[in-house]
Amino acid sequence: MEHEDIIKELGKEKLIGFYTKMVKIRSFEERIRFLFLEGKMPGTIHQYIGMEANAVGVCSALQKDDVIASTHRPHGHAIARGLSFNEIMAELYGRTTGCCRGKGGSMHLGNLEKGMLTAIAIVGGNLPIVVGMSLAFKLMKQNRVAVSFFGDGASNEGSFHESLNMAAVLNTPSVFVCENNQYGASTSIKKVMKIENIADRARSYGIEGVIADGMDVIDVYIHAKDAIEKARKGGGPTLLELKTFRFCGHSRRDPGSYIPKEEKESWQRKDPINNFKKLLLNEGLAGEDELDDINNLIEKELDESIIFAQESPEPAPEDTLKDLYATMEVPE
Amino acid sequence: MILSIAEALRKAIYDEMERDDKVFHIGEDIGIEGGFGGAFTVTLGLEKSFRDRIIDTPISEIGIFGAACGAAVMGMRPIVDVQYGDFLFCAMDQVANQIAKLRYMSGGKIKVPVVMRAPVGVTGRGSQHAQNMEPYFLSCPGIKIIAPSTAYDAYGLLKAAVRDDDPVLIFEHKLLYGAKGARKEEGAIDASSEIPDEDYTIPIGKAIVRKEGKDATIISHLLMVHHSLQAAKTLEKEGISCEVIDLRSLWPLDIGLISESVKKTGRLFIVEESPKQGGIGAEVSAQIAETIPDHLISPIVRIAAPNTPAPFSPVMEKFYIPQPERISKEVRKIIEEY
Numbered sequence: 001m002e003h004e005d006i007i008k009e010l011g012k013e014k015l016i017g018f019y020t021k022m023v024k025i026r027s028f029e030e031r032i033r034f035l036f037l038e039g040k041m042p043g044t045i046h047q048y049i050g051m052e053a054n055a056v057g058v059c060s061a062l063q064k065d066d067v068i069a070s071t072h073r074p075h076g077h078a079i080a081r082g083l084s085f086n087e088i089m090a091e092l093y094g095r096t097t098g099c100c101r102g103k104g105g106s107m108h109l110g111n112l113e114k115g116m117l118t119a120i121a122i123v124g125g126n127l128p129i130v131v132g133m134s135l136a137f138k139l140m141k142q143n144r145v146a147v148s149f150f151g152d153g154a155s156n157e158g159s160f161h162e163s164l165n166m167a168a169v170l171n172t173p174s175v176f177v178c179e180n181n182q183y184g185a186s187t188s189i190k191k192v193m194k195i196e197n198i199a200d201r202a203r204s205y206g207i208e209g210v211i212a213d214g215m216d217v218i219d220v221y222i223h224a225k226d227a228i229e230k231a232r233k234g235g236g237p238t239l240l241e242l243k244t245f246r247f248c249g250h251s252r253r254d255p256g257s258y259i260p261k262e263e264k265e266s267w268q269r270k271d272p273i274n275n276f277k278k279l280l281l282n283e284g285l286a287g288e289d290e291l292d293d294i295n296n297l298i299e300k301e302l303d304e305s306i307i308f309a310q311e312s313p314e315p316a317p318e319d320t321l322k323d324l325y326a327t328m329e330v331p332e
Numbered sequence: 333m334i335l336s337i338a339e340a341l342r343k344a345i346y347d348e349m350e351r352d353d354k355v356f357h358i359g360e361d362i363g364i365e366g367g368f369g370g371a372f373t374v375t376l377g378l379e380k381s382f383r384d385r386i387i388d389t390p391i392s393e394i395g396i397f398g399a400a401c402g403a404a405v406m407g408m409r410p411i412v413d414v415q416y417g418d419f420l421f422c423a424m425d426q427v428a429n430q431i432a433k434l435r436y437m438s439g440g441k442i443k444v445p446v447v448m449r450a451p452v453g454v455t456g457r458g459s460q461h462a463q464n465m466e467p468y469f470l471s472c473p474g475i476k477i478i479a480p481s482t483a484y485d486a487y488g489l490l491k492a493a494v495r496d497d498d499p500v501l502i503f504e505h506k507l508l509y510g511a512k513g514a515r516k517e518e519g520a521i522d523a524s525s526e527i528p529d530e531d532y533t534i535p536i537g538k539a540i541v542r543k544e545g546k547d548a549t550i551i552s553h554l555l556m557v558h559h560s561l562q563a564a565k566t567l568e569k570e571g572i573s574c575e576v577i578d579l580r581s582l583w584p585l586d587i588g589l590i591s592e593s594v595k596k597t598g599r600l601f602i603v604e605e606s607p608k609q610g611g612i613g614a615e616v617s618a619q620i621a622e623t624i625p626d627h628l629i630s631p632i633v634r635i636a637a638p639n640t641p642a643p644f645s646p647v648m649e650k651f652y653i654p655q656p657e658r659i660s661k662e663v664r665k666i667i668e669e670y
Contacts, residue, residue: 100438101439103438103439103440104438112438112442113441117405117442118434118437118441118442120430122429122430125398125425125430128394128397128399129398129405130402131395131399132398132401132402132404132405132410133403135387135403136403136405136406136408139356139385140408158394159425162390162398163395163398165390165392165395166390166395170387323436324436324473325435325476325498326435326498328498328537331584
C-alpha cells in the first residue's frame with residue numbers, strides 16, 4: 001500500500017493519536033532531563049529522545065491484553081503502552097505511588113495490568129521471558145501476543161540466539177522488535193557486528209526478518225501490525241528491525257561525544273516528530289493551533305505529574321522488607 | 333506403595349499436572365519418545381499423558397529458564413528440568429536477576445511461581461557434571477530452596493513447590509534417585525519410601541529430626557543425611573548419642589528446630605557435600621553463634637568438601653565427599669576434647 005492510501009485508511013483520529021503519544025514521550029524526556037540535571041530526581045536515566053516512533057508505532061498495533069517487555073530504556077515504551085505520567089513520574093522519584101511502589105525506578109518501569117512487564121534492565125534479558133509469556137498464551141489457547149523491545153547491542157547476546165531459536169521451534173506468538181539505534185552505550189554497532197542488517201539474522205532461525213524505518217511512525221506501525229497479526233494467527237515469531245537513533249547520550253550526563261557530528265545531523269533531519277508534524281500539516285489533517293493545544297495539554301499534565309510525584313509519600317525504610325515473597329516474610 | 337525418589341517425583345509431577353492444567357514441564361530430553369525421561373528418568377513416560385505440557389527444548393538454558401519465568405508471570409505453573417544442576421550457571425541471569433527479583437522490582441504486583449529441578453551430587457563425572465552448588469543460591473533472596481533426602485519428602489516437597497506462589501529451586505541427589513536399568517548410578521543409596529495414596533504436601537521451611545540424640549546435633553541435607561545417620565549409628569555403639577537433623581529446606585532455614593536441638597546437645601556439626609568456603613555450614617553456624625552462643629559447649633564444626641572443584645579420580649572423589657567415617661571421627665574428637 002502507498003503511504004497516502006495508508007494515511008487515508010488510518011484516519012485523522014489515529015494519526016493525531018500517534019502524534020500525541022510521540023510528543024508525550026519527547027516532552028516527558030525533556031522535562032525529566034532538566035529535573036535530573038537540577039538534582040531533583042534520584043538515580044540514573046536512559047532516555048528515548050529520537051526513538052519515539054518505535055514505541056508508538058508498535059504499541060499502537062497491539063490489542064489491550066497483549067504484553068510488551070522493555071529494557072533499561074523503558075520510558076518511551078511505558079508511555080506508549082498507556083502507563084500514566086503520574087505512576088511513571090512517581091516511580092522515578094521512588095515514591096509509594098509509583099508503578100512499582102518505588103522498588104523499581106527508571107529501569108524497571110512496568111504495569112502488567114496495562115500490558116507492560118516490569119522492565120528488564122539486563123541487556124537481552126527480556127527476550128527469553130517474552131518467549132515464555134507467549135508460550136503461556138499458546139498453552140492457554142489465548143489469542144494474545146507478546147512483544148520484546150531490545151536494542152542492537154542485545155542482538156549480540158546469547159539470550160537473543162536462544163530466544164529466537166526457541167520461539168521458532170515452539171512457534172510462539174512472539175514479536176522481537178530490535179530498535180537499532182546504532183550505538184551500544186558508546187560503541188558503534190559497526191564495530192561489533194560484520195553485517196549491515198540485524199534482521200538478516202532471522203534467516204538462521206527459519207523465521208521472517210523485517211526492516212522498518214524507525215524514524216517514521218507509520219512505517220513502524222504497518223510492519224509491526226503485520227508481525228503482530230501474523231503471530232496472533234499462529235504464524236510464529238518475527239524479527240522486526242527498526243532503524244533508529246537516539247538524540248541523547250546513553251545515560252545520565254553522557255553528552256554522546258563519540259557520535260560524529262555529520263552522523264548526528266543526518267539523523268536529526270529525520271526527527272520522527274518534526275517530520276510527522278509536517279505531514280499532518282501538509283495533508284491538512286491538523287492545524288498549527290490544534291497541535292499547539294496538544295502540546296500545551298501535555299505540558300500541563302506533566303506539571304501535574306511532577307507535583308503528584310513530589311507530594312507523594314516516600315516509602316518507609318522498612319518497606320525494603322516487603323514485596324519479595326508472595327507467601328512469606330523475608331527470613332532474618 | 334513403595335517408590336524411589338525418581339518415581340515419587342514422577343508421580344508428584346503427574347498428580348500436579350492432572351490436578352491443574354496450568355502446570356507444565358519444560359527441559360531438555362524430558363519427553364522424547366524412546367528417550368530416557370530426563371537425565372535421571374524422572375519424567376519417563378509422562379509425555380504419553382501430557383503431550384502438550386511436557387515440552388522438549390533445544391539445549392538453551394537461558395531460553396528454558398526465561399520461558400518458565402515469562403510463562404509463570406502470565407499465570408502458568410512451570411517446572412523446569414535443568415538436567416544437571418551444573419547447567420544452572422548457564423541460566424544464571426534468568427535465575428538470579430529475573431526469576432528471583434521480578435516480583436520485588438514490581439513492588440509485589442506480580443508472581444513468579446517457577447519450580448526449578450536441579451540434580452546435584454559428586455558422582456564420578458568430574459568437575460562440571462558432579463558438583464553441589466546449593467550455597468550459591470543461599471545468597472539469592474527471592475528463591476526458596478528445598479532438598480529432599482527420601483522419596484516421601486520428594487513427593488510432598490515437590491507438590492508444595494508447584495503450589496507455592498514463589499520461585500522454588502529443588503535440589504535432587506543423583507545417588508538418591510533410585511534410577512533403574514541403564515540409568516542406575518554407581519554407589520546409589522536406597523532412599524525409597526512408602527508413599528501413601530493421598531494428596532499430601534510437606535511445608536517448605538520445615539526441617540525434621542531423623543534421629544534423636546543428646547550429645548551432639550548433626551545438620552545435613554540430601555546424601556549427607558544418609559552419611560550422617562550412618563555415622564550416628566557407629567557413634568551410638570560407642571555411647572555417643574547424636575541428633576541428626578535433615579534440613580529439607582535450605583531457604584528458609586528452619587533455624588528454630590536447629591536451635592532447639594543445639595540447646596539440648598550443646599554441640600553443632602554441619603555436614604555438606606559442597607566446598608566449605610561460603611557454605612551452608614557458614615550460614616547455619618553464624619546464625620547459631622549470633623543467637624544462642626551461650627548454649628554451645630564446644631566449637632561449631634563444619635564438615636564439608638575441600639575448597640576445590642570436585643575431582644574425577646575415584647580415590648580423590650572419596651576423599652572429597654564427607655564420608656560417614658570422617659563425620660564420626662570429627663564428632664568423637666570434639667566429644668573427647670569438650
